[in-house]
Amino acid sequence: MGFEPPQRLVRALGESYGDTAAGAWLAGLPGLAEQALAGAGRDLTVERVAAPGGRSSLVLLVRGADGTPAALKIAPAGAEPWLEAAALEHWNGWGAVRLLAADDKADLADGVLLLERLHPEVSLRSLPEAKALLEAAGTVRRLWVDPPAGHSFETVAGRTGLRVGPMRAAAEADPALEPLVSAALAVREELVAGSPEELLLHGNFRQSKVLSGERAPWLTVGPEPLVGERAYDLARLVRDRVEDLIASPGGAMTARRRVKKLADALDVDRERLHGWTLFRAVESGTRALTAGRRQEGEVTLEFAGWL
Numbered sequence: 051m052g053f054e055p056p057q058r059l060v061r062a063l064g065e066s067y068g069d070t071a072a073g074a075w076l077a078g079l080p081g082l083a084e085q086a087l088a089g090a091g092r093d094l095t096v097e098r099v100a101a102p103g104g105r106s107s108l109v110l111l112v113r114g115a116d117g118t119p120a121a122l123k124i125a126p127a128g129a130e131p132w133l134e135a136a137a138l139e140h141w142n143g144w145g146a147v148r149l150l151a152a153d154d155k156a157d158l159a160d161g162v163l164l165l166e167r168l169h170p171e172v173s174l175r176s177l178p179e180a181k182a183l184l185e186a187a188g189t190v191r192r193l194w195v196d197p198p199a200g201h202s203f204e205t206v207a208g209r210t211g212l213r214v215g216p217m218r219a220a221a222e223a224d225p226a227l228e229p230l231v232s233a234a235l236a237v238r239e240e241l242v243a244g245s246p247e248e249l250l251l252h253g254n255f256r257q258s259k260v261l262s263g264e265r266a267p268w269l270t271v272g273p274e275p276l277v278g279e280r281a282y283d284l285a286r287l288v289r290d291r292v293e294d295l296i297a298s299p300g301g302a303m304t305a306r307r308r309v310k311k312l313a314d315a316l317d318v319d320r321e322r323l324h325g326w327t328l329f330r331a332v333e334s335g336t337r338a339l340t341a342g343r344r345q346e347g348e349v350t351l352e353f354a355g356w357l
Contacts, residue, residue, distance in 0.1 A: 053080070053083075053096075053099050054099075055076060055079060055099070055103075055108055056099065056101045056102050056103040056108075057102075058102045058103060058104075058105060059103055059104065059105060059106075059107070059108060060072070060076065062105035062106065063075065063076065063105075063106075063126070065341045066105075066106070066128065067126065067128055075126045079108060079124065082124060082161075082162075083096075083108070083110065083122075083124060086122055086124060086162040087110075087112070087122065089162070092114070092151075092164070093114065093115040094112040094113065094114060094115075094120070094122065095112060095113050096110050096111070096112050096122075097110075097111045097112060097113060098110075098111050099111075100121070100170045103170075104272055106125055106126075106129040106272075107123050107124060107125035107126075107129060107131075107161075108123070108124045108125075109121055109122070109123050109124075109170070110122040110123075110124070111167065111170070119167035120150060120164055120165065120166060120167050121147075121164075121165045121166070121167050121168070121170075122162065122163075122164055122165075123162070123163040123164075123165055124161055124162055125161040125163075126161055127161060129161065131161045131162070131163055133202070133203060133274075133275055134163065134272075134273055134274070134275065135149055135163055136198070136201065136202075136203070136275070137203070137250060137252075137273050137275035138163075138165075138273070140195070140197070140198050140250065141192075141193060141195070141250075143166075143265070143269075144192050144193075144195075145189055145190070145191075145192025145193050145266075145269065145270055146192075146193060146269055146270045146271070146273070147165050147166055147168055147261075147263070147269050147270065147271045148165065148166040148265070149163060149164075149165060150164040150165060150166060151164045165271075166263075166265070168261040168262060168263045168264075168269055168271065169261055169262040169263065170261060172261060172262035173257060173258045173259075173260060173261050173262070174186055174257035174258070174260045174268065175257045175258050175290075175291070179291065179294075182257050182290075183287075183290075183308070183311070183312070185260065185267075185268050186255075186256075186257055186260060186287055186290075187312060187315050187316055188268075189260050189268050189269070189270055190252065190255050190270070190283060190284070190287070190316075191316055193250065193251070193252050193255075193270060193273075193283075194249045194250070194251065194280055194283070195249065195250055196249065196250065197248070197249070197250040197277050198250075201250075201277070203250070203275050203276050203277045204276040204277070205248075205276060205277050205278055206242065206245065206251070206276055206277070206278030206279065206282045207242040207245070207278070208276075209253075209276055210238055210242065210329065210333070211242075213333045213337075214235060214238075216336070216337065216340065217231050217234065217235060217332065217333060217336050218231065218235070219340075220336035220337075220339060220340055221336075224339070227336060227339075227351070230332050230351060230354055230355065231332060231336065233328065233332075234328055234329045234331075234332035234333065234354070235329075237325040237328055237329055238325075238329045240325065241281075241322060241325050241326060241329070245278055245279050246279055246319070246322075247278075247279050247280065248277050248278060248279075249277065249278070249279070249280060250275060250277060251275065251276055251277065251278055251279075251280070251282060251283040252270060252273045252274070252275065252283055253273055253274035253275050253276045253283070254272060254273065254274040254286065255270065255283050255284070255286060255287055256286050256287055256290050257287070257290045257291070259271055259272050259273075279322065280316065280318050281313075281318050281319060281322040281323040281325075281326050282326045282330075284312050284313075284316065284318060284323055284326075284327075285323060285326035285327040285329070285330045285331075286330055287312065288305065288308050288309055288312060288323070288327045289305070289327065289330075289331055289350070289353050292349055292350060292353050293349060295353060296349050296352055296353065301353075301356070302356040305353060305356050305357065306356070306357070309323050309324050309327060309357075324357060327357060328354055328357045331350055331351070331353055331354035331357070332351065332354045334350050335347045335348070335349075335350035335351035335353075335354060336351070338350060339351075
C-alpha cells in the first residue's frame, strides 16, 4: 500500500519516541496497514488518509465490502491503544466515537482500532467560540461515568506525577521559568492530595477532539483515558484557541471568565479548575520548549502567567 503519513504525525512521533524508534515504526507502517485492512476477516478499501490527522496515530478512511464507511486507526504501542479501546467500549457510543470489532484482541496488540466514521474535517473549532464551548461542555459531561470494574487506567495523580521531573528540569535549564513551574507543582500537590471523585475521563479533551457525526451531532475522538476528577478534564479546554486569546487585548480577562463559565456550567469547583488549568498549561508549555517548539511553548506559558 502506497501512502505518505502526515508530516504532523512524523514530527510528533519523533518527539515522543525519538527519531530512530519513530522511523522504524513508520517504515513498517505500510505493511501493518495492509495487514490491518485484511485482518480479522475484514475486506476494507482505503479511500484516503485523514490529514492533517493526529499526533499519535495514522487514520485511514475506509469502506467495508458492503460500502459501510469506517475509520481504521493504527497507533504505536507507546500510545497504548488498548486503553483507548477499553474506554470507547465502556462508553459504547455515548458521547464518543463507537468502537467496531471490539473483541479483536490481536488487532489491539498491533495498535489497530476500527471505528465508526465521523467527519474529520468538521470539529468544534469550526464553530464560533461561544457555541463551540457550549457544545464541548455538553459532550464532555457524557463521558464522565464510573470506570469499569478492574480497569487498568492511569490516575490523574500518576500521570501528572510523571511530568514533575521534566518540569523541574526545564526550570533548571531556564531559571526564568522557575516561578511558574514552582506555582504549578505546588498547586498539583494540593489537588492530588484531595481529589473529590474518581471518574473515567477523556484525558486530552479539547475542541479539535470533538467531530461532527451522523449518529449524533458531535462525538469525541482520541481519548487518552485516565481516572480522576472532572476539573482535570476541563483544564485543557480552557486554553483552546490560545493564539486568539493572546492576540486579543482582553485575552487575560477572557481566560479567567472561561474558568468561571465552564466551572459553573458543569458544577465543577472553580478553584480546582483554575489549579489544573495552571498546571496543565505550564506542563504543556515547558514540554513544547524542551521539544524545540518555541513559539507554542511561549504562547502557552504566557497564557499560564495570566492565571
